[in-house]
Amino acid sequence: MxxxxxxxxxxxxxxxxxxxxxxxxxxxxxxxxxxxxxxxxxxxxxxxxxxxxxxxxxxxxxxxxxxxxxxxxxxxxxxxxxxxxxxxxxxxxxxxxxxxxxxxxxxxxxxxxxxxxxxxxxxxxxxxxxxLKNSEIVVTESQLEIRGAYGIKIPKADLTNVSVVKQLPAISIKTNGFAAGDYAKGSFRTTEGRKVKLFVNKEAPPFLLLNTREDEIYYSSDEVSSNDLYKKIKKWQKE
Incomplete structure (x- = not known):
């Protein structure tokens, strides 16, 4: 900046x-x-x-x-x-x-x-x-939704893996998204050429990593713990 x-x-x-x-x-x-x-x-x-x-x-x-x-x-x-x-x-x-x-x-x-x-x-x-606000994660019976700018919906069956990581991948370019202040939302490309989606408050690590069949999605918020979200989503997957 x-x-x-x-x-x-x-x-x-x-x-x-x-x-x-x-x-x-x-x-x-x-x-x-x-x-x-x-x-x-x-x-x-x-x-x-x-x-x-x-x-x-x-x-x-x-x-x-x-x-x-x-x-x-x-x-x-x-x-x-x-x-x-x-x-x-x-x-x-x-x-x-x-x-x-x-x-x-x-x-x-x-x-x-x-x-x-x-x-x-x-x-x-x-x-x-x-x-310039935290995105919100909402879990329903059949899908996980990230609400707000550039929000997405992930069917439960498409979510292949959930984990918590300490840092974001190195980003080289924004392809369709928003990046200003502490926030990055939308589609980006890493320095390694991978396509990722970010819905993060960069000042609120660690980051929740959601893998689907097509996407690599990172999420964080200063209003809710990524570790707590991880436990909630893992439990939801088993239901």
Whole structure:
């Protein structure tokens, strides 16, 4: 996470220096699609001064915020790293309109862009709120279900082995899942090339390992002991 935050911070900081008055008509989104008449109505020099200050501030506060929050809660740090830049860019779009002295139609397009961005922020925030929680294991007479984001159902007859392991396999890539803060959920690939499914709070070892005919599934939660779940599932298998 910290490496990603540093990379994002460097990218945002660099943007403030890359876009200049000489190349804005090629690089600056929105401005590069304006007609020459509309560009004449834009205080591009003033906007670029604001654009530079904005990105330098975003770069510094993004990295500082992630580092500070990481000391207290990894999940807060992950949420901040994702949502803060989106909110910041909504402000950039709104503030950018004040540098344009043209028609209201051109400004309306910006407001639509802001509205779309806010919808994205709400959707992403809601998704993170759902995913940054422990998954729940529920056992019924015929199946074991892992509920929550990327949840799965395992028929009793398909469960071939249950064990408890001290650590997770080394993961190389996420193929279809979520990984942020302390949580990893969904499908991943190990450095050895194996496909695995994770429903884990990485700060809550040991991990319950469920093997089926097709899947290798790891589970952990800070709300329930993996050892207790192991005993419960083994008893359930015998019933």
């Amino acid at each position: 910290l490496i990603v935050a540093i990379i994002l911070s460097l990218i945002f900081g660099s943007l403030g220096f890359i876009v200049t008055i000489n190349n804005a008509k090629y690089l600056l989104s929105g401005y590069n699609t304006m007609s020459e008449a509309d560009r004449a109505k834009m205080d591009i020099a003033g906007y670029l001064r604001f654009f530079k200050r904005f990105h330098i501030f975003l770069s510094v506060t993004l990295l500082a915020g992630v580092l500070l929050l990481y000391l207290f809660n990894h999940n807060w740090a992950s949420s901040y790293m994702v949502l803060y830049p989106l909110l910041a860019y909504a402000y950039l779009l709104a503030k950018g309109n004040t540098f344009y002295r043209g028609t209201s139609g051109q400004k309306s397009g910006t407001y639509i862009g802001i509205a779309i961005l806010l919808v994205v922020i709400i959707a992403v925030g809601s998704g993170m709120f759902t995913s």
